[in-house]
Amino acid sequence: MILLVYTSTADKDLVTRLGCPEYSYRFVIREFMPLLHEFGKVIDIADPEQEVDAIYASCVARAEPCLFLCFMPPGKTPLRLNCPTIPVFAWEYDNLPNEAFRGRPRNDWTRVLARLGNAITHSSFVAERTRAVLGPNFPIACIPAPLWDRMQRHHATHSGLRCLAFQGLAIDCSEVDLTPYRLSALKSIPSRDVPLPPGQADGPVTMQLEGVVYTAIFNPQDGRKNWRIMISAFCEALREREDATLLLKLTHRDANEVVPDLLQQIHQMGRLKCRVVLIHAYLSDEAYNDLIRCTTYALNTSHGEGQCLPLMEYMSSGKPAVAPRHTSMLDYIDDHCAFVVDSSEEIGCWPQDPRQVYRTLRQRIHYGSLVNAFRNSYHVAKHEPETYKNMSHSARQSLKRYCSMDVARSRFKQLLAGQCIGQAKQIA
């Protein structure tokens, strides 16, 4: 069997395309690769229109099944290939885009999916929302990126003094003057024109971490990540705790574009004894795993998540979370493995809709609940090692149920069964 995979970010370009549209689909493909290799030969496609049908034709000629897995939003998935095409997409809103806005029928994902006839997404929430519009029998599989098995190599340690070394930029907010980033100053200058704090540049970094470390990995320009509330609630909850650290690893190609706004938010919180650290770096696997080891809790305050790879990685390796329970996180966040942050619906836009009109719902994070979650989780990390251990175990187990290779394998097999029957008929 031949499995063709495609996303718009080539593997080699990922570093320079962080924060660009659909960059995170490349991370998803990387996680799917071991699974796909189990089922056949995988070919990474650079140009679907040129390559897919040529390969498919040769497969048909030798009666070898061939599938095209397009890791892109449905609107950007090729529609008229002869090769059976399965869109693999992430989504995190209450409804699928169902308007052909800007006069483009492809912007109506319901039409695209109806034509393609099947799909893979990463959460039961989106699978359910899709079936709600395309019918209860619409073949959509919920297959999260199967990364759990990979994370079992990393065993959770989080106590004592830890050391983190990497190449990149690290700003420890307790060591820099934040006054140039005060809100009233940034009102008169675009924040991206404000330089980084003096002496802060890319280079070798060695960082000591101790106490309770909360880590979040996100692109600050992605409005869904809702990072302002993350910073303020952390600082408010643990303002007096010298041994509490909020570590924000920024997934964006240009630090200058994102760091000043983050520093403004930290400045706005006033005097702090707790520590906020910004890391802007493309970490080696080793450094990335060290960061997980240094972490006490994985952190998420999003308005919605398609699956949230970093949260899944951290929890798979036994880090309990501070996170809301909505969208994809309904599948793996609960009170046993996380300090659940309350949220409720609010009006939202489909992020790719250039009109930014209100057509959907997202989740509003309850600030007070987030503050409490920080305080409770800090207390548990400091004073209730048994509870922490149990939560860590539960996190591992919960993510095993969500994104282990076993789970993904059986669901993918099921999806292929339907596909192969179809193809066999077609070839016959």
Place this chain on the structure above:
Amino acid sequence: MKFIVYAPAHFYGTEELSGIVDKNGFSLLQAFSRIMRQLGEVIEVECPEQAEPIYWQCVQENRACVLFSFAPPHLLPITLACPVVPVFGWEYADIPERIEEQCWLDDPRHDWRFALSKAAGAIVLSSHARDIVRRSMGAMYPVAAVHWPLSASVKDQSSCFRALPHAGRRSMLSIRGSVGDSEHMGLDVDAIVCDEEDDTPAFDPSDAIDLPPLDQIARHVHSVAAENPAMNDSGDLWSSEPLPCSWRMPPIVYIRTRLRGIVYTAVLSMSLEQDNWVDVVTGFGWSFRDVADATLLLVIDDPALESCQAKLVSELSKLSPLKCRVLAIYGMPSADEYAALIHATTYYVSASCASASCRHAADFMAAGIPVIAPAHTALGDLVQGDSALVVRSMPGTPRVWPHGDQDIYRTWWHQIDWQSLVEAYHKSYAVARKEPATYLAMGHLARTRARAHCGPDAIKIEIQQFLRDIVTSGLMAQHERQQAPAMHTLGMQS
């Protein structure tokens, strides 16, 4: 008893806020003066120094005299011989107690404890504000929660109980003002200018054939035109339906238009973030996008009215197409129009994050209109589940001081649960349509509660009690010993 009343020209340093707060200072002064006239002589002064000769004359005549400063404590005149009482609303979680803001450094009154200690006592507009003043000043500090007195135009309608809204009922709105009407704004999502680079897939002509619309998907149909009553259906020459309008504030003209179905009214400012107008509008638009007989009447009291229409058109465009209707009245209507507007309303709605007073909610409630509102800060004094659909809110959202540097969070207010607001819109609509007895019972309790808290008799008693309290309190006594004659007549008709 002599009441000297004064409202300073500027409450807050920030220009964008000054207009509205000034106006509230004067409105508050007028509202209280109406009641104070029943207790004694009221003299309005333009600057606090004008109070001194009046005061000294009272001293000679052995009459009681107090200067009421309708402004927050940092604007309290503190160098006068005349006893001073600030009257103010406060919606934040604490009062400023530390002079941390750069722009406060030269004035010790920004530590409100200092300013309040120089006053004979304080009147605040909610029990929330009373409690936080007491927390800072001690339980013995004379502070009274006296609500914003009901508007004079709110008539006691107990004898002519309001007609219940029913299917097909259309109340008439007649008003002279600038009125924006969502049905005359030319709302069109496709007309929205998209600044951002459009990353959506390019148009492919064959998509139209390969991707036919799915029949089973319910779609919003823009059928507003059919619902839109014809201009001048009343036949009056002097008035008309709201004019077509776009981004600019519509001209001031006589408007006469029928309001469809269930009418929700909110009085708010778009410049004051705590009024949270976006939640009011998006919650309404989302709840009733396919419901033609729901109307939202926004009375917009704002220092920057010119910019409000553009903000509203922008937000409504994002919600369109809408079958429900949103009408914005820019500027406070006259007393008679305000009364008529209350009468045309089915529910008063607020999604406030922090309320300094429950002024407008009380006016509507007193006329038997149930409210949809959160039960915190000043609203908390009136909003209860028996007479309101309570919108869930959560305390703790960090905020800057409104009159400080705006750089660092020093206090907090409440977060609104938007989902709960939408549920309240749906439920209120169903109650008004299908549960007339429930609706009437809510209205009755709303009326009783608002009158008990904000009616003229209640306010008069509160003020009298406060005047007695400051006489007996140490502060006034101290003031008295130093500068003033016996105050035994305080609180009595002089």
